[in-house]
Amino acid sequence: MSPLLSAYEAIAGSSALTQLRRLGEKLAGLRVVHVNSTREGGGVAEILEWMVPLMRDVGVDASWEVIHGTPRFFEITKAIHNGLQGKAVDLPKKDWRIYQDVNEENAQRLRPLLEEADIVIIHDPQPAHLLKLCPNRKGKWIWRAHIDISRPFRPVWKVLRTIVDKYDASIFSMTEFAQPLPHPQFLVPPSIDPLSEKNRELGPEEIAGARTEFGIDPERPLLVQVSRFDRFKDPIGVIQASRLVRKVIPVQLVLAGGGATDDPEGKAVLEDVMEAAEGAPDIHVLLLPSGAHTTINALQRMADIVLQKSTREGFGLTVTEGLWKGKPVIGGDVGGIRLQVVNYHTGFLVNTPEGAAHRIRYLLRHHDRAAEMGRIGREFVRENFLLTRHLRDYLTLILAIRSGREERVVFV
Template sequence: MLDVVDIGKRSLATYRGVAPDEQLDALFRSAERLRGARCLHLSATPYGGGVSEILRSLVPLYNDLGIVADWKLIHGDDTFFQVTKRIHNGLQGAPGALTESEKAIYLANSQLNARRLIADSEDYDFIFVHDPQPLVLASLSGNRDARWIWRCHIDTSRPNPSFWELLAPYLLDYDAAIFTLQEFIPPALPIEHVRVYAPAIDPLSPKNHPLPQPLARDVLEWIGIRTHRPLVTQVSRFDRWKDPMGVVRAYQRVRPHVPDLQLALVGSLAMDDPEGWDCYEEVRAATAHDSLIHVLTNLVGVGNIEVNALQTYSDVVVQKSLREGFGLVVSEALWKGTPVVGGRVGGIPLQLREDSGGILVDSVEECAEAMLHLLRQPEEARLLGERGREHVRQHFLMPRLLLDHLHLMDTLSSARPLPSRDIVPSPLTAIQGV
């Protein structure tokens, strides 16, 4: 059987006064037509990336609305995840091709996971499959009663044809697909129903909940950050697409102008990303001589609260990605009122509108210039952060993402009606705050 992630309970009532009221009201109206439905989200790992962070907050909210939802994980050994990382990179345009042996590893593990899904004997109405790791399960599970949705979180605008031709036939069994941007929709996508909407952050999660400045200072001092010195931070997986070495080079250009400037490079090492270890070691080796560069991971006790403190207390947050699906850390930083210097790729420009949130850059040199500008102009940086926070409130908080999912589910169930289910008591009072 597939592993079930323990997600606890959440209440949409707690978002009243945080997320826009109109989104919360619309959620209840949409959920009325779906109460009693059963929904599954499938992914590769319970921690270490944006997908897991989204699902940990999103899935409990389905249940609060009366939609029975689970989050389950596929299984795989290190070899399988090495292959899926190559597929991930190939879908983002990296060169190369899978060997016949690697294709066999991917398909054999997918067959095992399909059998585990069948053994679960759960009668789901909707199955959301996140990214390429579990993609093949729609074809192999034999469950055609469910409405299958592929949620692609990465930039597949120019996929390597070798990888795309391998996976595209397995998408024929999907009822719908979701992408973050219109331009991410790959050529000749064999799915008729396509939605485009962005991911979102949870403003009430430990990573994003308001953190008092004194507590933030204490947390940072505890992990070695000196709070009397200026600080620039990048939070992301140790992944070459996130260009951590480019951030280091930009920092080194700024450092002569701000001699006591600190840089924090912070990331999780996840079980479905074996390349992350190589990137981490490369960054460690390149920065070992500089005591003001802090390379921090979940392996040394840096988790949600520490990241919250870093994003809250930093003078500037950087997300200098070379390819990016969305970049949740941009919205996370903006939610705390911290300005962002971001790469002009993927979903980052969605979050950094003109004169709002921060500065978009295209090179190491531009990144350094933008960092130095914001460090030297703290009032402008503060205003950018404030405007960015409101932009995130309107567009990139968890209730809006849940609402988009419910609209899609409602459309799919209208085309193919759901079977009758036991009705869960309505959460009307909780949502409307009466």
């Protein structure tokens, strides 16, 4: 067995690894290229960081390419991103022209590789236009949408649809995120890497170190939300919830997030968050560098409750991370959070700061229930949302697309 994969046997089980080995035998030597828009920051880069090496480990010739863009390009793709998630945005034709031009510049560099690949997986809208710029492509192209486009701002979707409908298949994280397209649409929830810096077990001294570094009082309860400073993550709502709870329980709050190179809006949101937290010494707003995985791990592990009070969400990997660390999670009643958080089982779904405050108070007053939710949540993640399942889905999907048949049963 390959050394990288075998490290997961104790956590995911030998059967999961057997499946991957069998699929790897079927796909040995296949050239698979992933393309996205950032090497670090955000869930997609985190997924590709482990997926590409593991694909190689099972025998697939996998690689990862990142498109380069100007600040203006990333402002436009952020607007596209927001539009796909339902926000009314103004995207005139000249902006779409810039989007196409930057894709064209990247195509000059990537075209030989992409046209020769057996499978090209394009992640999210930023590099989606590359398909049209690779007319001599030999392999199958798959568009992987990581975001919730269930109710997009129609003018944005109408343009993007003309780009992505040429793909051979698409992948969505949840049923509800899919849009009608003239090709097979597969459903693959994302996952976490239990051995990564962000999720590995930490020693007590590592957690204590982070507690000291950020001035967290070990005697008082701690709420933690880790996410980009993005309005859809509702950091202001989290601050409002913690202020409501503080009237009865001396709770501490950590809002920790990093910037990503493709997210220019983050700075403005961070300024609003700092203003909302002003005068509250128990609210810690942390802008972390992109490599601060161990710090995030420690913060989640020292939390009494993990929050992800999003108003729109793709899958919500920070929820998965919180559950994996045995924490009850209070999450927004949206997107992939609904897949993971079940009231009274793994945490609570909420719609308002008031709702979040109510559930925080409940969990802080019912320690046994909170501990039981954490235990159930960890097993739920082990069964459904570890990277071994995610990799299996991708390999299976590639096998299915290459066969070109939509069979009910496939033997591997």
